[in-house]
Amino acid sequence: xxxxxxxxxxxxxxxxxxxxxxxxxxxxxxxxxxxxxxxxxxxxxxxxxxxxxxxxxxxxxxxxxxxxxxxxxxxxxxxxxxxxxxxxxxxxxxxxxxxxxxxxxxxxxxxxxxxxxxxxxxxxxxxxxxxxxxxxxxxxxxxxxxxxxxxxxxxxxxxxxxxxxxxxxxxxxxxxxxxxxxxxxxxxxx
Ligand SMILES: [Zn+2]
Numbered sequence: 001x002x003x004x005x006x007x008x009x010x011x012x013x014x015x016x017x018x019x020x021x022x023x024x025x026x027x028x029x030x031x032x033x034x035x036x037x038x039x040x041x042x043x044x045x046x047x048x049x050x051x052x053x054x055x056x057x058x059x060x061x062x063x064x065x066x067x068x069x070x071x072x073x074x075x076x077x078x079x080x081x082x083x084x085x086x087x088x089x090x091x092x093x094x095x096x097x098x099x100x101x102x103x104x105x106x107x108x109x110x111x112x113x114x115x116x117x118x119x120x121x122x123x124x125x126x127x128x129x130x131x132x133x134x135x136x137x138x139x140x141x142x143x144x145x146x147x148x149x150x151x152x153x154x155x156x157x158x159x160x161x162x163x164x165x166x167x168x169x170x171x172x173x174x175x176x177x178x179x180x181x182x183x184x185x186x187x188x189x190x
Contacts, residue, residue, distance in 0.1 A: 004041045004055040009108045011056075015154040018051075018058045020088050026130040031061070035085045035128050038063045047106050048081065049144045049190035051151030054107050060088045062148035064141075064190075071127075074120075077139035086133075087126040089149050093118040094136060101143055103157045104170075104189040112173045114166040115157050117143045140188075147190045157190075 007013050042050040042063055049064035065083035097119040104112050120138040123145055127133045137145055
């Protein structure tokens with residue numbers, strides 16, 4: 001296991017479209033090692049999501065979650081998101097509803113902003129054992145999977161903001177925004 005270097009905004013790897021992983025390669029030592037290292041890197045930086053381009057790997061893989069346990073569906077705000085490794089994800093909104101919520105990004109340190117996301121999405125992907133998985137996510141888990149899947153297409157959360165009025169540094173976030181926020185995920189980075 002190793003803690004990997006996190007790419008920061010401005011590095012071209014964050015703007016490139018990542019390549020799909022061949023299903024036959026998922027169980028390879030290289031991919032399994034990468035997934036282990038991504039989980040370790042995410043934990044090191046107290047993240048709740050991390051996509052492969054954020055560790056300089058142009059592959060369609062992300063890891064996410066805050067606790068050990070089985071993947072449940074629907075994955076909601078009611079329980080902490082379980083650790084998942086998601087490969088070649090395809091995301092479709094379940095309902096048209098859009099929710100505005102705070103996001104941060106390990107590749108854009110120290111900054112937060114409010115980003116509109118689909119409130120509920122269906123995710124189809126492979127898990128790290130190479131099995132097809134499908135789950136529904138809403139609330140914060142839905143926000144995380146949309147943020148991470150965007151990374152695989154070279155999209156950063158700034159790109160999704162419809163207004164930059166909420167863009168704030170963490171220090172100012174703590175001083176001027178936190179008390180006005182009902183979210184409990186202000187310190188999470190993706
Ligand atoms: Zn991010």
